[in-house]
Amino acid sequence: MEDIYGKVRAYIEKYQMISGGDTVAAGVSGGADSVCMLSVLRKLTEEIPFRLIVVHVHHGIRPDAQEDADYVKRLCEEWSIPFLFKKVDMAGYAKEKRLTPEEAGRQLRYQAFEEALEGECGPCKIAVAHNLNDRAETMLFHLFRGSGLRGLGSIRPVRERVIRPLLCLERAEIEAYLSEKGLAFCMDSTNNDDTYTRNKIRHHILAYAEEHICRNAAAHIGEAAEILSQTDAFVTKQTVQAFERCVFVQEEKRIIVNIRAFREEDEFLQKMILLRSLEQITGCRKDMTKEHLNDLMELTGKNGSKEIILPYGIRARKEYDRFLLYMPEDRAPVVKRKSGERQCLPQKYLQQEYPPVPVTIPGEVTIPGLGKISFQYVPEEEFFYKKGQNIPEKTYTKWFDYDKITKVLIFRTRQKGDFLTIDSALHKKTIKEYMMNEKIPKMRREHIYLLADGPHIVWVPGYRISQYYKVNENTKCILQVQLKEESDG
Numbered sequence: 001m002e003d004i005y006g007k008v009r010a011y012i013e014k015y016q017m018i019s020g021g022d023t024v025a026a027g028v029s030g031g032a033d034s035v036c037m038l039s040v041l042r043k044l045t046e047e048i049p050f051r052l053i054v055v056h057v058h059h060g061i062r063p064d065a066q067e068d069a070d071y072v073k074r075l076c077e078e079w080s081i082p083f084l085f086k087k088v089d090m091a092g093y094a095k096e097k098r099l100t101p102e103e104a105g106r107q108l109r110y111q112a113f114e115e116a117l118e119g120e121c122g123p124c125k126i127a128v129a130h131n132l133n134d135r136a137e138t139m140l141f142h143l144f145r146g147s148g149l150r151g152l153g154s155i156r157p158v159r160e161r162v163i164r165p166l167l168c169l170e171r172a173e174i175e176a177y178l179s180e181k182g183l184a185f186c187m188d189s190t191n192n193d194d195t196y197t198r199n200k201i202r203h204h205i206l207a208y209a210e211e212h213i214c215r216n217a218a219a220h221i222g223e224a225a226e227i228l229s230q231t232d233a234f235v236t237k238q239t240v241q242a243f244e245r246c247v248f249v250q251e252e253k254r255i256i257v258n259i260r261a262f263r264e265e266d267e268f269l270q271k272m273i274l275l276r277s278l279e280q281i282t283g284c285r286k287d288m289t290k291e292h293l294n295d296l297m298e299l300t301g302k303n304g305s306k307e308i309i310l311p312y313g314i315r316a317r318k319e320y321d322r323f324l325l326y327m328p329e330d331r332a333p334v335v336k337r338k339s340g341e342r343q344c345l346p347q348k349y350l351q352q353e354y355p356p357v358p359v360t361i362p363g364e365v366t367i368p369g370l371g372k373i374s375f376q377y378v379p380e381e382e383f384f385y386k387k388g389q390n391i392p393e394k395t396y397t398k399w400f401d402y403d404k405i406t407k408v409l410i411f412r413t414r415q416k417g418d419f420l421t422i423d424s425a426l427h428k429k430t431i432k433e434y435m436m437n438e439k440i441p442k443m444r445r446e447h448i449y450l451l452a453d454g455p456h457i458v459w460v461p462g463y464r465i466s467q468y469y470k471v472n473e474n475t476k477c478i479l480q481v482q483l484k485e486e487s488d489g
Contacts, residue, residue: 004177008040008165009047017127017163022050023120024163025084025113026127028075029056030068030186033129035075036174037166039183041127042079055116057109058087061101068186086112102198126162130155133171136221137201139228146290153229154222170219239272246273253281254326259300262323271297277325282312299323319441356412357449361479367411367449370461371483375409377402378478398459400469402479407454413446420457420466431457438463451481 012018026041028034041052056072058065069085076083094104110126117124135155142151157167166174178185193199209217242265249256255277262270274296292310299306299318307317317324357365362376378399418431429437435445440463451459459465459481471478 004036004169004173005040005043007168009044011157011168012044012163012165015157015163017158017165018044018048018050018125019123020049021122022125023053023117023122024050024125024127025053025055025116027057027109027113027129028054028072029129029188030072031129031188031191032171032174032178032185033131033134033166035183035185036169036177037127037129038075038079038081039177039181040165042081051120053082053084053116055084055086055109055112057105057112058085059090059105059108060088061090062189064189068188071184071186084112084116086115088112124161128162128164129166130164131166131169131171131174132222133202133206133218135167135225136218137198137206139221139225140201140205141198149228149232149235152225153232154225156229167222170222235272239269239276242269243273243276247277250280254324255280257300257323257325259318259321259323262300267297270300274300274325278310278314281314281325281327317441317443319443320439322441356410359409359411359451361409364484365411367461369447370449374480374482374484376480376482378480397480397482398465399471400458400465400479400481401471401475402477403475404469405453405458405479409458410452411449412452413448414450415455417455418450418452418457419455420460420464421468423467426468431460434460 018024024041026034026038028038038054044050045052054072054076056069058069073083073085088108090101090105090108093099093108094101097104097107099107113126117126139152139154142154145151155164155167157164169177191199192203206218206221214220246257246261246265247255248258257273257277262273265273271293274293295308296310296316299308299316300323302318307315310316313327315324315326317326357367359365359375362374364372364374366372414431414435419428420431420434421427422429422434431450432445440448449461450457451461453469456468457466458469
């Protein structure tokens with residue numbers, strides 16, 4: 001028989017599961033898998049100086065479960081391994097938390113592991129005894145449910161501090177090892193209960209495949225899961241790079257994607273970028289189905305501004321050349337800033353009316369989303385403009401022909417009837433038309449402060465000034481408007 005210990009030892013080394021100085025809490029139920037794992041780890045302590053402790057959880061669902069606990073305790077006493085016993089009410093916990101029995105048991109076991117490791121010094125690991133057949137069963141389970149790459153990769157050798165040293169062994173190898181070593185193990189009667197989905201796969205699907213299709217079906221499926229796990233790791237790396245290329249705003253509950261950059265990516269990577277975005281906002285991918293992903297892909301291809309609602313209340317909105325994913329409480333339109341970058345208007349300004357801000361000349365005003373702006377006269381003789389020269393386009397400073405201003409200047413949001421002049425022939429365009437042509441998202445339009453002279457808009461900050469108020473060779477009185485201190489909003 002193949003050297004099982006050597007095979008597991010090499011697998012542990014390959015995935016760097018255990019190092020000297022570690023504390024390893026091994027989950028030992030008393031079944032064949034866990035007893036085999038404990039035997040191998042015990043021998044490994046002779047080569048690697050790590051602390052090994054055993055955790056046994058009594059789920060409270062089988063009359064004979066105490067016999068399993070007693071057996072594991074005797075084994076630990078014989079091998080001088082610290083033993084932690086914990087009895088839980090799995091059925092009651094499942095009912096209280098509205099979980100399946102399997103999930104309730106899993107959560108309670110990991111709670112026991114955490115308790116066992118509390119106060120331990122150095123790196124702590126949790127060793128569980130899944131084998132290659134378990135991996136094959138899990139892969140099929142996920143396949144039948146329509147999983148993606150991550151699910152098809154099935155059980156991983158290492159997940160954070162959870163390690164699975166026996167994932168390289170088939171169940172038959174484990175039983176042969178125990179027979180050779182003369183080690184007894186307990187039989188869990190629930191393993192024969194077809195109420196559990198995994199047992200149905202084990203007893204009826206994999207068993208049939210092994211007998212009638214391929215004798216090593218479970219091993220081959222497990223190997224395929226390993227390949228898919230590695231593929232998922234590669235795809236994840238590519239997704240992170242594509243995500244960085246396409247996402248230009250990344251916050252806790254809001255992500256904005258550059259549509260042009262997004263469309264240059266492969267369609268598969270586009271979907272992965274969207275999934276990664278959803279996962280960052282929600283912390284998981286649960287309840288995100290293929291239909292939701294297809295809806296998002298369709299939305300990214302639409303023209304104009306559209307919005308859909310996803311699980312957890314997430315909003316997905318297409319705004320011309322940008323795609324937003326955000327939680328409703330973080331809904332925040334974007335304004336163009338002096339640097340050319342875009343930044344959110346503060347939440348407080350979305351929850352109140354935007355009060356108008358009259359301008360005093362000379363003087364200063366502070367405008368939400370813009371910052372501190374100064375107004376002052378510039379004598380004609382001090383102005384750098386000379387006949388025949390163009391006025392430079394400066395983001396921080398604007399100059400206007402003050403003689404053409406007929407009313408008190410005021411910063412305010414748009415109103416019905418607002419317009420600006422768009423060319424030297426003084427053709428007019430309504431602010432509504434201008435904002436649509438500039439592809440300013442509909443939700444932003446009500447929140448942009450405009451500098452107005454009555455209904456005539458003098459300046460749309462971040463975009464343009466009205467042609468009518470531009471300084472020319474006939475200008476006598478010049479008004480200088482300067483952004484002095486950019487808003488932190």
